[in-house]
Amino acid sequence: xxxxxxxxxxxxxxxxxxxxxxxxxxxxxxxxxxxxxxxxxxxxxxxxxxxxxxxxxxxxxxxxxxxxxxxxxxxxxxxxxxxxxxxxxxxxxxxxxxxxxxxxxxxxxxxxxxxxxxxxxxxxxxxxxxxxxxxxxxxxxxxxxxxxxxxxxxxxxxxxxxxxxxxxxxxxxxxxxxxxxxxxxxxxxxxxxxxxxxxxxxxxxxxxxxxxxxxxxxxxxxxxxxxxxxxxxxxxxxxxxxxxxxxxxxxxxxxxxxxxxxxxxxxxxxxxxxxxxxxxxxxxxxxxxxxxxxxxxxxxxxxxxxxxxxxxxxxxxxxxxxxxxxxxxxxxxxxxxxxxxxxxxxxxxxxxxxxxxxxxxxxxxxxxxxxxxxxxxxxxxxxxxxxxxxxxxxxxxxxxxxxxxxxxxxxxxxxxxxxxxxxxxxxxxxxxxxxxxxxxxxxxxxxxxxxxxxxxxxxxxxxxxxxxxxxxxxxxxxxxxxxxxxxxxxxxxxxxxxxxxxxxxxxxxxxxxxxxxxxxxxxxxxxxxxxxxxxxxxx
Numbered sequence: 001x002x003x004x005x006x007x008x009x010x011x012x013x014x015x016x017x018x019x020x021x022x023x024x025x026x027x028x029x030x031x032x033x034x035x036x037x038x039x040x041x042x043x044x045x046x047x048x049x050x051x052x053x054x055x056x057x058x059x060x061x062x063x064x065x066x067x068x069x070x071x072x073x074x075x076x077x078x079x080x081x082x083x084x085x086x087x088x089x090x091x092x093x094x095x096x097x098x099x100x101x102x103x104x105x106x107x108x109x110x111x112x113x114x115x116x117x118x119x120x121x122x123x124x125x126x127x128x129x130x131x132x133x134x135x136x137x138x139x140x141x142x143x144x145x146x147x148x149x150x151x152x153x154x155x156x157x158x159x160x161x162x163x164x165x166x167x168x169x170x171x172x173x174x175x176x177x178x179x180x181x182x183x184x185x186x187x188x189x190x191x192x193x194x195x196x197x198x199x200x201x202x203x204x205x206x207x208x209x210x211x212x213x214x215x216x217x218x219x220x221x222x223x224x225x226x227x228x229x230x231x232x233x234x235x236x237x238x239x240x241x242x243x244x245x246x247x248x249x250x251x252x253x254x255x256x257x258x259x260x261x262x263x264x265x266x267x268x269x270x271x272x273x274x275x276x277x278x279x280x281x282x283x284x285x286x287x288x289x290x291x292x293x294x295x296x297x298x299x300x301x302x303x304x305x306x307x308x309x310x311x312x313x314x315x316x317x318x319x320x321x322x323x324x325x326x327x328x329x330x331x332x333x334x335x336x337x338x339x340x341x342x343x344x345x346x347x348x349x350x351x352x353x354x355x356x357x358x359x360x361x362x363x364x365x366x367x368x369x370x371x372x373x374x375x376x377x378x379x380x381x382x383x384x385x386x387x388x389x390x391x392x393x394x395x396x397x398x399x400x401x402x403x404x405x406x407x408x409x410x411x412x413x414x415x416x417x418x419x420x421x422x423x424x425x426x427x428x429x430x431x432x433x434x435x436x437x438x439x440x441x442x443x444x445x446x447x448x449x450x451x452x453x454x455x456x457x458x459x460x461x462x463x464x465x466x467x468x469x470x471x472x473x474x475x476x477x478x479x480x481x482x483x484x485x486x487x488x489x490x491x492x493x494x495x496x497x498x499x500x501x502x503x504x505x506x507x508x509x510x511x512x513x514x515x516x517x518x519x520x521x522x523x524x525x526x527x528x529x530x531x532x533x534x535x536x537x538x539x
Contacts, residue, residue: 012359015383043127068367198433368502
């Protein structure tokens with residue numbers, strides 16, 4: 001029986017494992033924590049599908065491409081949007097309780113950048129509902145041992161020979177040992193690069209290390225410069241808490257105070273639906289506002305807030321001490337989603353054979369800016385496509401000898417655990433986060449990007465001398481150099497795209513340029529970062 005190793009047990013990982021099991025393929029799900037703690041649980045807004053009578057997959061695709069700055073692949077996006085209605089119906093069959101209209105049809109709300117109401121939602125906890133349904137479905141296959149779980153493990157590296165992947169090395173933090181798992185295919189489903197930027201709206205479990213290590217090992221990365229800032233978040237000591245776009249979808253209004261009166265600036269700039277412009281547009285407008293921006297949902301009434309925005313109300317009450325039925329919410333943009341990630345083809349295969357990437361760690365559908373409501377959809381769809389591709393794979397004829405590589409990695413970790421230096425890996429990681437936020441904010445300039453590159457290059461020059469921070473986590477130590485390489489690749493990609501498009505706003509190149517009507521692709525060869533620009537279907 002074929003065996004697939006899946007790194008990550010969130011929405012995309014579960015989707016892949018379930019569809020593999022349905023086709024008689026065994027899989028192993030690897031993660032530090034149970035699926036219930038995956039970032040996917042945090043998704044509150046909803047999932048897109050053209051379920052309305054005046055909507056269609058073609059309209060959905062058109063909105064997705066437009067929001068993405070017209071660089072995503074048309075064929076790929078239409079495939080995603082065409083699959084969406086059946087995906088929502090399948091989720092219903094698995095037990096997701098979507099909110100309903102009075103006539104019994106699935107309720108659809110408006111999200112930014114959409115020409116139709118097409119975001120289906122399950123109250124204020126769509127991610128929790130979908131994850132709960134998939135976890136229940138996966139447990140059926142766990143009982144029959146078609147899905148196996150390995151908890152408490154961190155990814156270390158993949159086993160590659162002659163451009164083919166044969167499995168992965170995992171790190172057991174408890175035993176401080178490397179474990180070997182061979183597989184006929186490896187799927188990475190590890191989310192975005194939140195920890196690289198410090199405080200974001202996402203989970204710090206999603207740190208970008210897996211994509212970073214695969215980049216170091218030869219996989220190509222794509223569209224790294226496109227980092228979505230969610231326009232409405234509130235700050236807490238630990239992170240930025242998301243105020244879901246659902247608040248504006250239900251009629252919430254953005255404003256600032258000028259001369260004692262409210263200025264509903266998005267409506268003044270863009271008309272009645274101004275509050276639902278694409279996220280890059282709203283974020284930039286808030287960034288440019290002359291004073292603190294607020295989001296008013298109190299005017300919607302307690303009934304709407306209680307029935308449709310309960311999670312927004314709870315977040316504001318618990319973390320900011322705000323009663324949204326009476327007070328407006330002070331908001332500011334924050335890093336939220338990464339359109340860039342591992343470059344994959346139509347089957348979600350990376351540039352390394354038998355190695356696949358799905359969910360936010362893969363770059364395929366979103367182009368320069370993700371349409372709200374498309375992330376849950378893309379995660380599930382990517383898992384389906386990868387499972388189908390793995391089903392068609394032949395098992396490898398032979399298994400190469402990796403004993404020398406494995407011994408080398410064990411020796412490296414052993415030496416690092418005993419090393420000492422004046423800079424710890426945790427210190428450097430925190431400095432990188434400050435640097436990335438400073439250089440890759442809502443607006444960028446060549447000067448700031450070059451400053452960032454110089455700083456990262458310095459840290460790379462001392463990366464082999466850093467302490468392993470063994471009192472915190474050995475993983476932090478061995479992950480730091482690949483994370484620096486990823487930071488360098490992001491900064492380099494942003495520097496090379498000399499235009500403004502979607503979530504990439506260059507103050508020194510404020511216009512969109514036809515010269516960059518392509519995806520950026522970054523490759524790491526012989527210690528150098530090489531950026532090229534390719535059409536999506538070629539990347």
